Amino acid sequence: MTESWLVATEDAVRVAREHAREVDAEARFPSEAMEALRRTGLLGLLVPVAHGGRGGGLEDMVEIVGRLADGCLSTALIWAMHCLQVDALVRHGGPELRDQLLPRIAKEGHLLASVTIEAVKGGHLLRSAPGHHCPPHGGRHPVLRRRQYPHHRPPSRRVPPDPGLPYQWIERP
Structure with missing residues (x-):
């Protein structure tokens, strides 16, 4: 994990930890932590550099999700699921779909989820x-x-x- 990823992760973990009790008590979406992940570019961790992302791999995701889980399990779960959807898109999406969606995930911080x-x-x-x-x-x-x-x-x-x-x-x- 690079130094910039570590700084970004620690920022997101700090925000996640700050709101974790409230997120759990109210059973609500961890919007503050997800915004921190968006702001730091970590929603684009697995997006290739050629598409504007951070170009990380699954090993990096595992390291970061472990740190996020120390702050807020809900945030870690949502982010991990997003990353797995991004990884599926990177590996199995057609070129046109990758070219259209990956830059939006990396630059605009779109969150992916599975309807299944x-x-x-x-x-x-x-x-x-x-x-x-x-x-x-x-x-x-x-x-x-x-x-x-x-x-x-x-x-x-x-x-x-x-x-x-x-x-x-x-x-x-």
Whole structure:
């Protein structure tokens, strides 16, 4: 782990530790710690340098997640899951998808998550269940699906897609 990663990690751990008791007591998202990870560029740890990231590897992720867990287990879990999604994108995403998303993760600090972790989904990628929070899309829980598979069209109201991305939001009624 480089010196700059160590400084970034310690900053994120400090913020995570500061809010861990409140995050656990209120069972809420650790937004302060995630913002620290975004600000320090650690959301882009596994993004290759060529795409604007830090170019770290899984060994670096393991070292950092252990330190984050000392501050806040929720933060460590969310960040580790994000990193695994980024790693899957780096290793298995098509060139166009990598070129479009990886710089946004590295520079804008987008957080990736897997819809397959929802408790009631059972891994069904085109179905989603609302959580305990109200998402920004008119109070409906959005589903992200690949545009290139038009035969998977669940009944829904489609949100105008971002022409720059191969994904689109679908609002479930």
